[in-house]
Amino acid sequence: xxxxxxxxxxxxxxxxxxxxxxxxxxxxxxxxxxxxxxxxxxxxxxxxxxxxxxxxxxxxxxxxxxxxxxxxxxxxxxxxxxxxxxxxxxxxxxxxxxxxxxxxxxxxxxxxxxxxxxxxxxxxxxxxxxxxxxxxxxxxxxxxxxxxxxxxxxxxxxxxxxxxxxxxxxxxxxxxxxxxxxxxxxxxxxxxxxxxxxxxxxxxxxxxxxxxxxxxxxxxxxxxxxxxxxxxxxxxxxxxxxxxxxxxxxxxxxxxxxxxxxxxxxxxxxxxxxxxxxxxxxxxxxxxxxxxxxxxxxxxxxxxxxxxxxxxxxxxxxxxxxxxxxxxxxxxxxx
Numbered sequence: 001x002x003x004x005x006x007x008x009x010x011x012x013x014x015x016x017x018x019x020x021x022x023x024x025x026x027x028x029x030x031x032x033x034x035x036x037x038x039x040x041x042x043x044x045x046x047x048x049x050x051x052x053x054x055x056x057x058x059x060x061x062x063x064x065x066x067x068x069x070x071x072x073x074x075x076x077x078x079x080x081x082x083x084x085x086x087x088x089x090x091x092x093x094x095x096x097x098x099x100x101x102x103x104x105x106x107x108x109x110x111x112x113x114x115x116x117x118x119x120x121x122x123x124x125x126x127x128x129x130x131x132x133x134x135x136x137x138x139x140x141x142x143x144x145x146x147x148x149x150x151x152x153x154x155x156x157x158x159x160x161x162x163x164x165x166x167x168x169x170x171x172x173x174x175x176x177x178x179x180x181x182x183x184x185x186x187x188x189x190x191x192x193x194x195x196x197x198x199x200x201x202x203x204x205x206x207x208x209x210x211x212x213x214x215x216x217x218x219x220x221x222x223x224x225x226x227x228x229x230x231x232x233x234x235x236x237x238x239x240x241x242x243x244x245x246x247x248x249x250x251x252x253x254x255x256x257x258x259x260x261x262x263x264x265x266x267x268x269x270x271x272x273x274x275x276x277x278x279x280x281x282x283x284x285x286x287x288x289x290x291x292x293x294x295x296x297x298x299x300x301x302x303x304x305x306x307x308x309x310x311x312x313x314x315x316x317x318x319x320x321x322x323x324x325x326x327x328x329x330x331x332x333x334x335x
Contacts (some may be wrong), residue, residue: 001030001046005156005182008197011037012053012190018044023071029179034073043075050165053186055080059091060162060185086211087160087187094161098141102167106143110290113301117309118285118325119144122202122231123151125327131200131229137188137220138206142168142181148202149177156182156198158191188216193223200229207234208264214272221276224330230277232326236284237263241322244289251291266319269326280328284321287311 003025009018018035025031033046044053045067056064056079068077083091094101105111126134132154136144139157141164148155149172159165162185172178186192188203188210201220207213217232224230235241266282273280288308293301312321 001033001049001051001184002182003028003030006030006035008194009035009051009053010192010194011040011042012192013037013040013042015192016040032067032071034071034075036075041075042078043073048166049169050162050183050185052162053184053192054091054160054162055083057081057083057088059088059095063162084211090160090209090211094140094159095163098161098163098167101164102141106141108290109293109298109301111143113293113305114286115143115147116302117305118233119147119204122204122327123147123153125231126153126200126229127151129229133197133199135191135193135198135201135220135223137191137201137203137216138209139204140164140168140206142171144202144204145181146171146175146177149180150175152180154180156184158184158186158188160185160187187211188213189219190215191219191223195222196225197223198228199225200231202231204231204233205235207232213264217272218276221273221330226330226332228330230326230328230330232269232324234264234324234326236322236324237265238284238320238322240287240320244322247289247291264324266324269324273326273328276331277328278331280326282324282326283312284319284323285309285312285325286322287317287320289322 006020011018016037016039018037020033020035022030022033029049030046031049035044045064047067052060061079064077134148134153134155136155136157138159139145140159145155145157145168157168165183165185169178169183172181189212201224203220207216210216269282286308288304292304311317
């Protein structure tokens with residue numbers, strides 16, 4: 001955790017500023033330490049550079065207890081075992097299935113090519129607009145952060161799973177770009193970060209794992225500076241998407257726990273984001289089912305994805321794509 005970033009953080013309990021105690025650091029990065037909310041007498045650990053702002057529950061209690069003993073932390077360990085059911089399920093799934101999720105989804109042929117075409121394009125636009133500090137909500141194992149950090153962008157990943165953030169750290173260190181990244185275990189719906197902190201944000205295939213996506217999107221807007229640039233990529237409910245979902249039941253290429261009640265479409269994002277943003281652009285994308293990329297040679301993947309992009313621009317097909325790409329800028333005055 002970058003020492004200079006601490007000033008942007010707020011207490012989950014009363015929105016007050018947090019004081020730090022550092023046990024171990026290297027240059028400007030806190031390796032181990034705690035952040036203290038004096039008004040609530042609560043504390044939050046930074047362990048192995050990863051900050052945990054989530055509730056102390058069955059998922060992190062043992063880690064907190066061991067940390068408290070190791071550094072003889074004088075503050076009481078107050079637990080909160082009343083986690084929201086869906087969030088608890090998300091923590092459980094991603095903490096226990098980190099390796100499998102990485103293999104089945106992040107390293108899949110479809111993810112590799114969509115990142116090459118879509119994610120790299122997002123990064124190119126961030127750089128051309130001089131967007132430097134980016135919030136990556138639901139950034140998981142560093143899929144987006146790796147690409148951005150390699151392009152000298154500063155990234156703060158927020159994810160509810162501490163285990164998947166540990167994997168992100170390993171990957172970032174291996175790529176020699178961890179110095180540009182903060183890792184924060186926290187909720188998308190309550191970021192505990194002060195207003196207007198980041199130059200932009202990205203939510204990349206993560207919001208369908210949020211307990212309340214609308215709140216998560218608005219939180220991202222809140223902590224983004226006026227005129228800050230954002231990108232969102234999420235599944236969309238269309239006829240083709242239903243066909244894809246059916247094909248997944250027949251030939252399952254990955255398994256994940258998500259919020260199946262969520263329905264993302266163009267109207268959803270227009271209604272939610274229009275008054276908060278300018279130059280809002282929403283397009284449907286992905287007409288060709290991901291299964292295709294498992295069946296054809298790798299050298300054809302790029303051509304297929306580019307062909308998909310071309311098809312998505314045709315009048316009679318442009319509203320049928322199985323995902324949505326949303327981009328825009330936060331309004332300079334956001335009332």
